[in-house]
Amino acid sequence: MKRIWEWTGIDTIASREAEREAPGAGQVEIRIRSIGICGTDLHIMSGHAGFGEPPLPLGHELSGVVERLGAGVSGWQIGDRVCIDPLIGCGTCAECRAGNKHRCSAAGEIGLQFPGGWQEYLVVPAANLYRLPDSIGFDEATQAETLHCCLGGIDKLDIRLGQHAVVLGDGPTGLYYVQLLKAAGVSRVTLIGMQDSRLALGRRLGADAAVNLRQAEAGDRLPEAETQDIVIDAAGNEASIQLGIELLKRGGELLLFGLPGERIKVDVQTAVLKELRLLGSTNAPHVWPRVLDMMASGRVQVQPLITQRYRFDQLDQAIAFARDSSGEAVKIIVNNDEPREESR
Ligand SMILES: [Zn+2]
Numbered sequence: 001m002k003r004i005w006e007w008t009g010i011d012t013i014a015s016r017e018a019e020r021e022a023p024g025a026g027q028v029e030i031r032i033r034s035i036g037i038c039g040t041d042l043h044i045m046s047g048h049a050g051f052g053e054p055p056l057p058l059g060h061e062l063s064g065v066v067e068r069l070g071a072g073v074s075g076w077q078i079g080d081r082v083c084i085d086p087l088i089g090c091g092t093c094a095e096c097r098a099g100n101k102h103r104c105s106a107a108g109e110i111g112l113q114f115p116g117g118w119q120e121y122l123v124v125p126a127a128n129l130y131r132l133p134d135s136i137g138f139d140e141a142t143q144a145e146t147l148h149c150c151l152g153g154i155d156k157l158d159i160r161l162g163q164h165a166v167v168l169g170d171g172p173t174g175l176y177y178v179q180l181l182k183a184a185g186v187s188r189v190t191l192i193g194m195q196d197s198r199l200a201l202g203r204r205l206g207a208d209a210a211v212n213l214r215q216a217e218a219g220d221r222l223p224e225a226e227t228q229d230i231v232i233d234a235a236g237n238e239a240s241i242q243l244g245i246e247l248l249k250r251g252g253e254l255l256l257f258g259l260p261g262e263r264i265k266v267d268v269q270t271a272v273l274k275e276l277r278l279l280g281s282t283n284a285p286h287v288w289p290r291v292l293d294m295m296a297s298g299r300v301q302v303q304p305l306i307t308q309r310y311r312f313d314q315l316d317q318a319i320a321f322a323r324d325s326s327g328e329a330v331k332i333i334v335n336n337d338e339p340r341e342e343s344r
């Protein structure tokens with residue numbers, strides 16, 4: 001048996017015992033060690049995401065240890081430390097064959113549409129595992145998932161050394177984008193957000209300036225209009241995207257990464273007249289090895305973003321804190337260092 005946490009209905013979760021599933025051909029059973037709590041989890045739980053059906057264990061930011069191997073699995077051994085790419089494509093369509101399973105119309109994700117890692121044990125395809133370098137701990141490793149989305153966005157931009165960039169949104173993805181832009185050679189990164197503590201963290205992680213939009217003098221401290229080569233929107237709302245369009249130079253690039261919860265209105269006329277390039281970005285299955293390399297080499301830091309840790313049996317408390325802390329939390333991690341004896 002194993003202990004699992006399930007999303008059970010609008011904003012509710014519950015814990016129960018479940019049968020442990022044996023890994024089938026090509027599959028591996030993972031003992032989950034760390035789980036990142038993500039805004040997407042809260043969004044799904046609210047019932048507004050439009051995907052996932054309760055009851056369902058969520059959890060897509062995952063790391064753990066190989067526990068059992070299914071038939072025909074090679075290259076993995078019991079005890080290997082791994083992180084999990086949650087994205088599963090059909091494997092046969094043109095996009096999947098081209099290595100773009102994130103564009104597969106039949107794709108789904110572990111922890112979004114498929115059972116996720118809010119469990120002591122999870123069976124996943126062996127093809128979705130990445131080996132962790134020794135220097136990356138389990139808690140940090142959960143963030144390879146978030147970081148891979150961000151690095152996929154960076155790859156889409158035409159970044160040149162010495163450019164100026166703005167990151168809109170001071171959540172985890174905004175804080176990762178600050179670090180990636182600096183690593184990519186951008187000379188001045190301005191982080192724009194709503195929470196002083198997160199903005200201060202952004203400064204420590206390399207942002208050259210940080211502006212809190214809630215403060216009266218924010219307007220004076222923003223970069224001038226039409227000065228930025230690159231804007232990354234990691235906030236996903238009408239005001240942030242509109243601000244991005246205003247701040248960009250003519251010919252600049254706007255990376256649309258934050259997901260608006262509804263249809264929004266933006267000033268397309270200005271975008272056309274300024275000849276902006278608007279790019280959408282979600283996942284990037286081919287960048288995982290580079291993400292792990294960036295983490296292992298210290299070019300991207302994850303630890304400073306981890307603000308709270310909970311035990312697996314406190315997952316409901318972790319979710320409640322994520323929902324109620326109004327921005328105090330940056331990244332909450334749930335650990336399961338010691339599974340209970342009876343579940344081994
Ligand atoms: Zn996430």
Ligand SMILES: [Zn+2]
Nearest residue numbers: 090093096104
């Ligand atoms: Zn496909």
